[in-house]
Amino acid sequence: MISLGSVPGAEAAAAAASHGVAGPRSWRKSRWGPRNFSVEDLRTWRRERESALRSARRHQQLISKRLLCEDTLMDEGQVGTDSGPAAPLSEEEISQLLKNIQRGKEDRATSLRLLRQGLQHRENQQKFIRLEGSMRVLIGLFTGNLADLQMDAARCLHELSHSSDPDVVEACLPATSYLLTYLSGHSVALMELCLYTLGNLVVEMTAVKKQLLPQGIIPVLASCIQSPHVVVQEGVGYVLSQLLQSKEAPAEIIPLVLNSTLPKDMLHLVCSNLEEGIGAAVEFAWGLHYIICSRVNNSLLISQRTVPSLVQLLLELASVMSTTSVEGVELLICPVVRCVANLLAEDEVGDGELVEQEERLLRALFEFIQYFVSEHLFIAQECLWLINNLTADSIRSCSALLNPDLFTSLLKLLSYERLSLLVLTVLCNIAAKGSAYCQAQHQKAVLFPLISILALPDDKVVAQDLELLHLLFHHWPEAAADFVGQSGLQALEQHQDKLQLQERVKVLIWTAKELTALPQNCPLRASAENLPSTSLQS
Template structure:
């Protein structure tokens, strides 16, 4: 029941760093201008120019970088014998400006969606790792995003990088004081952790390093340090948690209380004036907490804090209109908080948060199912809880839900009614007085619902 990694469009997200002129990057209206493809002879001429005197090299490298924004030119370049070798020669040059320009060319190649282009870059991976300890922040950042892009596209690249010691190099870099370097490092690590072989080949290496404790530190200091790096490392933690291989290690580092405290801080930021982009951090933090609770039910005891519920509803209130995807993330965590723990069920009722929860019923199909599941969690705790649900007028809001045509939503609603009637028979009498039996009759012919509808 664990959630998918990221929303689909974010799952494999290459990054492109460019500091080109406006004319190169796009037109006046911001549209991107892609150069026309070069012929094989033109590509060959550029490579020859890269092998001549230093001035010719600079001009040829600059032209190549622009030309490599075209997919066909990328493919022609990597197929040309000796082209990558020449580019690597300039990348390892002692001339800083030449090295940077060659790095930008390699970065353009790394952004290709063609795995053959990524694999042509295999000989450069060891140099990219070496240069992560460089003195220039801009150069280190460029190397990191180039590595991250190559990791996305090719399993061969990942298999080469692991024995070359990428995890140890990243563990060394994570103590950098530079926000740009940390964000780039988080990007590389998040791409590695999404690989299909991550649970068996990558996560064990990460756990044997200092990375987890520093990731947790950087996520939790995101509001003070830099939100970009915090977002990347929050997704890293999420991928590790979803692998089912490392949760005890994260719990032993205090991940649950640390992330709970961060959620309280995030909610307090919203109570004042939510900074732009805060939802990008809220989303993975909610998932980390929700999935840790789903994985390790005994750890609920560590976070019996009513303020978590208030924080969740503040987040819901803040993002409900502009970022509706956050609603189901909050409800997922609320479901896991209330699933086994009477403390949070009692707190939700005593803090009078039930009306705010019921308002989310018509929000979306997924939200409806999760709201009803949370209500079932509460009702399962027995008569006193069902009495409060009844007294707080949950029934009138359930009747419109029964009229829906979605079997999953209606099925969850029937489950809730069953628990209410079982533990608090007065609710059944009230349900009949409100005409609920007629709503049940319409589902007696629906195959997946008819048995429960008749039973009620």
């Protein structure tokens, strides 16, 4: 999963870029006649297409384990000062350390720390769990009343939980109930260690999750999230994110989470106290994203005003982008934008959810795009996806985008290869609203970049470009004359031999020629409704 300290920005960018790019719509050629695509046709097509794209959008970040670094082991006079990988120990050496720990000698704490250091090595982990009674001794120390030994035993369990060996993880199963118990304790350091150990364990085995659910992990996390300590909050977010990404989550875990107080608390922590706890905010934002992607009960999240709350957060972040000192804010923007985009695609979102905020939200999204497009292109992609969902049904958003500053900014993004397809999709959303919107785009010189795009080798981008041209010609025939006058037909002709494009290219060439040949005062020129249309329904 993405967190401030665990996943490089390149992985985040790759994750954000890999889904959600709209493909070309299918075109069907028709003859002169009464068939036109109505508003209802467009809505039906849009809902079907959005459903498919939303499914592709449900990209879940790679589940990863996390190993806490214990600064206390680096203090002078303590073992474990070697920060390099632990050396393999023989089975006899591990057995001797275990005996020293059991015998209650004065150096048992030293032996336990040496064991902890040794357990950083995979071979040592396997040798340790094969020793009879080894886990029983370790769990006994973990549940004992000697605080120092308890912490060192907890660190040993944490090292084992970080293993990728299923046998090692399975050996930790008897400790899960105790790990949950100590989440109700008073030691913040121990709570943090227990949380990350649990988070690591749930990655590997279904058996761990099946054991933790009846043991009450969801109510325990609902209690832990109330902690005033940021490190505990972030640990809760880590465990939740690991649980919510599992295959069992939609059926077994998310319903329990939704029936608890967790969603409201998660939303609160995403939207508050960011300078102290942006790590926790990032964890919980991804957690909300996974819940929303499951679609188990998004109507509940909508009823809890999740959309307005997250929109307000985006507005606040945009207002301080140039002055903020919070590092990694782009890792928070990414899941928050996804949450809003996916919830807006739900039918339950009322028309009044964003009535007063739509233009402000659009401006905030362009603020993010401008700020991050050079170094974090994936943020621009996420923002354009949300703009796509805003403009799909909203006349208000389409009108706002036609403001000179926003529209100019949108057209500039066509020069980015990885953004052009999404930009064209947004422009199609605007054009589909009718003649006034096509006229406005035409007057704002949209044709020149569209003709330039026809020279690109990417067939998906060209197909989306063709669709936009079709909408412009259909709703505003004057655009066809300018298109021809700007050598648009020559640009189209180079695609006539491409199997995937040739039919729609031929239709568009024929349409442009027919419209250009009509007299200026011809009724058909004023309205291209009766010209051959390429249906937008798939």
